[in-house]
Amino acid sequence: MSAPTAAAPSSPSQPRPPSSHRPPSRSIHSLADLGLLDKEHPERGASVRALTLAALGVVFGDIGTSPLYTLRECVHAAEHGGPATQAGILGLLSLMFWSLTMVVTVKYLTFIMRANNHGEGGILALLALVPEKLRQPQGQKVGWVAVLVLVGAALLYGDGIITPSISVLSAVEGLETAAPGLKRAVVPITCAILIGLFYIQRRGTADVGRFFGPIMVVWFATLFGLGAYHIVEYPAVLQALSPHYAVNFFLHHGWHGFVTLGAVVLCVTGGEALYADMGHFGTRPIRLAWWLFAMPALVVNYFGQGALVLSHPEALENPFFSQLPTGPLTYALVALSTLASIIASQALISGAYSLTHQAVQLGYFPRVTVKHTSHETEGQIYIPQINWGLMVACLIVVLQFQKSSALAAAYGIAVTGTMGITSIVYYVVVRRNWGWSRWKALPLVVLFLCFDIPFFAANLLKFFEGGYVPIIFGAAVFSVMLTWKIGRSLLGEYIVKRSPPMDEFLAGLHTRLVARIPGTAIFMASNSGRVPPILFHHAQRIRVLHDTVILLTVVTEHVPVSDEERRLEVQDLGEGFYRVIARCGFMEAPNVPEILHEAAAQCGVPVDFSHMTYYVGRETFLASGSGKMGKWQEMLFAFLSRNAQPATRYFGIPHEHVVELGTQIDL
Numbered sequence: 001m002s003a004p005t006a007a008a009p010s011s012p013s014q015p016r017p018p019s020s021h022r023p024p025s026r027s028i029h030s031l032a033d034l035g036l037l038d039k040e041h042p043e044r045g046a047s048v049r050a051l052t053l054a055a056l057g058v059v060f061g062d063i064g065t066s067p068l069y070t071l072r073e074c075v076h077a078a079e080h081g082g083p084a085t086q087a088g089i090l091g092l093l094s095l096m097f098w099s100l101t102m103v104v105t106v107k108y109l110t111f112i113m114r115a116n117n118h119g120e121g122g123i124l125a126l127l128a129l130v131p132e133k134l135r136q137p138q139g140q141k142v143g144w145v146a147v148l149v150l151v152g153a154a155l156l157y158g159d160g161i162i163t164p165s166i167s168v169l170s171a172v173e174g175l176e177t178a179a180p181g182l183k184r185a186v187v188p189i190t191c192a193i194l195i196g197l198f199y200i201q202r203r204g205t206a207d208v209g210r211f212f213g214p215i216m217v218v219w220f221a222t223l224f225g226l227g228a229y230h231i232v233e234y235p236a237v238l239q240a241l242s243p244h245y246a247v248n249f250f251l252h253h254g255w256h257g258f259v260t261l262g263a264v265v266l267c268v269t270g271g272e273a274l275y276a277d278m279g280h281f282g283t284r285p286i287r288l289a290w291w292l293f294a295m296p297a298l299v300v301n302y303f304g305q306g307a308l309v310l311s312h313p314e315a316l317e318n319p320f321f322s323q324l325p326t327g328p329l330t331y332a333l334v335a336l337s338t339l340a341s342i343i344a345s346q347a348l349i350s351g352a353y354s355l356t357h358q359a360v361q362l363g364y365f366p367r368v369t370v371k372h373t374s375h376e377t378e379g380q381i382y383i384p385q386i387n388w389g390l391m392v393a394c395l396i397v398v399l400q401f402q403k404s405s406a407l408a409a410a411y412g413i414a415v416t417g418t419m420g421i422t423s424i425v426y427y428v429v430v431r432r433n434w435g436w437s438r439w440k441a442l443p444l445v446v447l448f449l450c451f452d453i454p455f456f457a458a459n460l461l462k463f464f465e466g467g468y469v470p471i472i473f474g475a476a477v478f479s480v481m482l483t484w485k486i487g488r489s490l491l492g493e494y495i496v497k498r499s500p501p502m503d504e505f506l507a508g509l510h511t512r513l514v515a516r517i518p519g520t521a522i523f524m525a526s527n528s529g530r531v532p533p534i535l536f537h538h539a540q541r542i543r544v545l546h547d548t549v550i551l552l553t554v555v556t557e558h559v560p561v562s563d564e565e566r567r568l569e570v571q572d573l574g575e576g577f578y579r580v581i582a583r584c585g586f587m588e589a590p591n592v593p594e595i596l597h598e599a600a601a602q603c604g605v606p607v608d609f610s611h612m613t614y615y616v617g618r619e620t621f622l623a624s625g626s627g628k629m630g631k632w633q634e635m636l637f638a639f640l641s642r643n644a645q646p647a648t649r650y651f652g653i654p655h656e657h658v659v660e661l662g663t664q665i666d667l
Contacts, residue, residue, distance in 0.1 A: 041366065051285035052292070055214035056220070057353035059277045059286055060294045061344035062163055063104070063270025064216060065146045067223060068170040068320050068337060070096070071652075073263040073408045075259035075316055078253060078532025083307055084316055091249025092260070093306045097299055098265045103268045103419070107448050108289060112275050112422060114281050115429050117559060121278035123152045123422060124358045129429045130560065142485060145428055150364065152421035152486075153355060154478035156272070160352040160395045164345035166411055168193050170343040170404035173332035190398050195645045197342055198391035201349065201373070202382050220297035222333070227304025228324040234307035261458035267302070268455075269415045270344075276351060289605060291476065354389060361556045361588075363623035364481045367645035371514030371542065412459035414474060416652040430491055443446055480640065482560075483629075487637035490628055491619070492526060494665060499530035505539075506575050514543045516576070519611035521546040522596070524647065525553045525579075534617040534661055546613065548606055550599075551579045554590050554651070561585040568595070569605040578605050581646045591652040612656045616647050619665050 074092045075084050117125040127149040142150075169190045175182040231237060239245065250257040274286055315322035320337075324330050359365035368505040371382045401407040427445040430436040461468060525532040532551065539545060551573075562583040569581040580599050584590045592614075599605040621638040629637065648655050 038309050046450055047288065048285055048288065051281050052288045053213040053217065055277070055281040055285045056289040056293055057216045057343065059281065060216065060220075060270065061271055061288060061346070061462070062167075062348060063268065064219060064223075064294060064298070065167050065171070065337070065340050065344045066267050066269065067301045067305065068341070069166065069261070069404050069408060070266040071302060071309070071319050072316065073266060073405060074260060075309065075457055076248075076405070077260045078256065084313060085500040086310055087245075087248065087252065088243045089306045089310055090237070090240040091252070091257075092264065093237065094243060094245035094301055095249060095261075095264045096302050097241060098243055098246055099268050100295060100298065102447075103451050104271045104274065104290065107285050107297065107423075107451070108271050108274045109283075111448075112426055113278050113286075115426055115558055116278060116283075119278070119282075121157070121356075122276035122358070123149055123272075123418060123425070123433060124355065124362060124364075126422065126425050126429065128362075129433055130425065131432050133343055142482065145452050146480070146485075148421050149425060150478055150481045151474070152418040152425075153359065154474040154481060155336060155414040155417045155470065156355060157352060157477045158474040159269075160348045160390055161397055161473060162407065162411045162414065162470055164194060164197065164390075165190075165346040165394045165397045165401075166404050166407045167176070167341035168197075168338065169398055169407060171334065171337035172321045173318070173404055174321040174337055176421040177318050177326065177330055187398060187402055191395055193338065193342070194345075194391065194398065194554065197345060198349070198387055198394075201387050202384070215336075216343060217293070219336060220293050222336060223297040223301040226300075227301035230304035230311075231300065234311045236499040237303050237307040237310065240303065240306065249369055258454070258458055259461055261454055262462050263408065265412045265416055265455040265459060266408065267298070269412065272415060272418055273348075273351065275422070276354070349390060350385050351385070356386050359481060361555070361584075364485050366480075366484055366640045366643070367650045369645050369649065384499070393473065401466060406466065409462045410469045412462070413456070413467045414470035416452060416456040416459050420449065423452055429605055441630065456471070474515075479636065483633050483636045484640055486629065486633070487621075487641075491665070495526065496530060499533055499536060502531055502573060502577075502579075503532045505536065506573060506577065509539070512539045512543060513545055516545055518608070519546045519613065520548040520550060520606075520608045522550045522552055522592070522612065522614045524614075524616065525551045526652070532617075534615055536663065537663070538615065547576050548608065550596070550605065550607070551577065551578045552592065552595065553579070553581045554592075554595075555581060555583045557583055558583055559585045559599060561588060568598055568602065570605055580605065593652060593654070596608050612657060614653050616653070616658055616659050616660045617663060619663055621665055 071092070074096070075089070078088050078092060078561060079085075113121060115121075115126060115129060117128045127146060130143075130145050130149075133143065169186070172186050172190045172193070173437075175186060175189075249260075253260065274290070278286060304323065308315050309319050312322070321330060321333060324333055356368060357364060357370060360367060360370075368383050368385050371384070397407065397410070401410065423445050426448075427441055429437070430441045430444075463471065523532045523535045525535075535549070535551070562585045567583055569583075571579040571581075573579055578599075580595065580603075582590060582595045596605075596607050596609075600607040619641065621634065621641055644650075647653070648658050
């Protein structure tokens with residue numbers, strides 16, 4: 001039959017030798033290739049200094065490139081194209097400083113990162129901490145917390161479209177400052193860079209990853225140096241550190257002050273990445289990288305841009321690139337900005353791979369092709385379907401909006417929605433898992449939402465200006481994830497109803513079979529307590545079975561890495577039947593041949609590797625509309641099932657040993 005509800009894909013093109021311990025799958029830029037990280041204990045394999053450098057290169061790419069466009073968009077939103085006033089600039093800088101402080105430093109680094117699942121972070125890892133009754137589907141119903149998390153995860157895909165587009169486009173626009181005649185070349189150059197960026201994904205990021213940290217050190221040092229120079233020229237800008245300037249900004253601007261929050265949020269859009277990447281680097285290196293490098297550089301540069309605009313109002317057209325006089329240095333800054341933008345884009349693209357990988361293993365996404373681009377670590381993955389889909393979407397967005405200022409209107413809704421959802425789910429975790437009292441947990445989540453909700457609401461006002469792009473894309477991804485989860489749940493119920501208990505099947509086995517033949521047959525079983533329908537159908541119709549029959553169930557647990565002691569469970573059922581249950585974490589990639597070698601070596605299962613056959617089911621779903629799902633959902637589920645990665649590749653099964661049997665099912 002088909003794959004279990006949650007299991008991990010494995011790359012057939014790079015077979016791995018049998019091993020009793022499969023390393024956990026790490027996403028984005030695994031530091032094993034850099035010689036810096038012990039994958040089991042991120043903070044033990046290298047000095048904190050090395051991990052801090054690496055975290056700076058991967059985690060802070062998105063938020064680190066925000067100075068390219070944030071202040072410009074904030075001033076335009078606040079002044080409606082009019083002259084910038086000193087009070088307005090100071091108010092915006094105060095809002096940006098306190099947003100960075102409260103959202104990134106207080107919310108994520110101090111509190112949210114404490115909610116980790118065996119060291120792993122991210123919104124899907126947070127879902128795994130929620131009590132099962134709130135996240136597991138019951139028939140066609142999915143727990144409300146799971147729905148919220150799916151919405152947040154889907155919105156992150158929308159963010160994955162906007163971030164590469166606006167980051168690269170805003171960097172290339174620096175050419176206009178150096179040479180206005182190159183204005184027409186900005187969009188073609190941006191598209192060429194994006195195509196090249198997505199094209200090289202199949203090679204993996206190990207080689208490029210070695211340079212990420214040093215480049216970002218140069219980038220943040222440049223931000224700090226440029227900002228400090230202009231602050232020295234106009235030190236009065238430091239008054240904006242006082243929060244009363246932010247309060248006065250709202251009092252003076254009223255409704256337009258609220259609308260401006262839709263641009264202010266651009267300075268914190270990389271906050272969610274801090275949480276998602278904590279499993280790769282550990283919490284301490286990420287915090288050190290933020291406090292020692294990223295935050296000082298960002299704050300100083302924002303204030304430096306503000307000082308420049310106050311002393312030279314004409315710099316408002318592009319305050320970031322106006323920090324240097326026009327000439328060779330501007331071209332150098334454009335080149336450095338482009339490199340930093342590519343790094344920021346790389347992190348989001350790889351993050352989309354990671355999110356998809358986790359969603360597949362947790363049963364929220366159809367099977368996809370996962371290629372491992374490194375022989376040393378499984379964390380270096382490449383998913384062609386996601387890669388090319390993101391590339392096409394990014395090119396469409398760039399060609400549609402043409403300018404980063406126009407694209408900024410589409411930026412913010414997705415990430416602020418996910419930030420708000422993270423706060424709500426965090427409240428559930430601290431109440432249900434950690435036992436916090438309501439009076440301890442509620443004030444904290446209210447503080448978080450006091451920033452999340454206004455940011456999200458302000459960005460919703462930009463819906464018709466471009467904010468619809470990530471929303472539409474996120475809605476499509478959410479529909480796929482929810483439909484797939486419900487469909488797989490209903491399929492499980494269908495199988496249970498039509499699969500007899502194992503004891504009953506074995507008791508009547510001799511009356512069903514006419515012969516047993518040499519060799520080993522492996523049947524994939526999503527339900528470890530009943531007979532797989534394909535086995536029952538085979539015995540009823542063919543009436544011949546191998547001497548040894550293995551019923552293999554792969555269970556993906558809601559932990560990143562499964563416990564070594566519970567990884568493999570074998571039961572001798574008699575009559576030559578063996579039940580093998582393999583457990584893996586949602587960050588691991590199980591491989592059936594490896595599992596069978598472990599079962600034979602460690603548990604004595606008599607596997608005849610020279611004469612073995614894998615029996616795999618292929619279901620055809622009939623979208624009649626008469627079942628528990630609506631007709632459009634049935635049609636979508638049927639389409640997804642037809643186009644999902646074949647189970648043979650999904651489990652790393654050698655295709656030459658496979659017999660596939662098809663059945664028609666109406667849910």
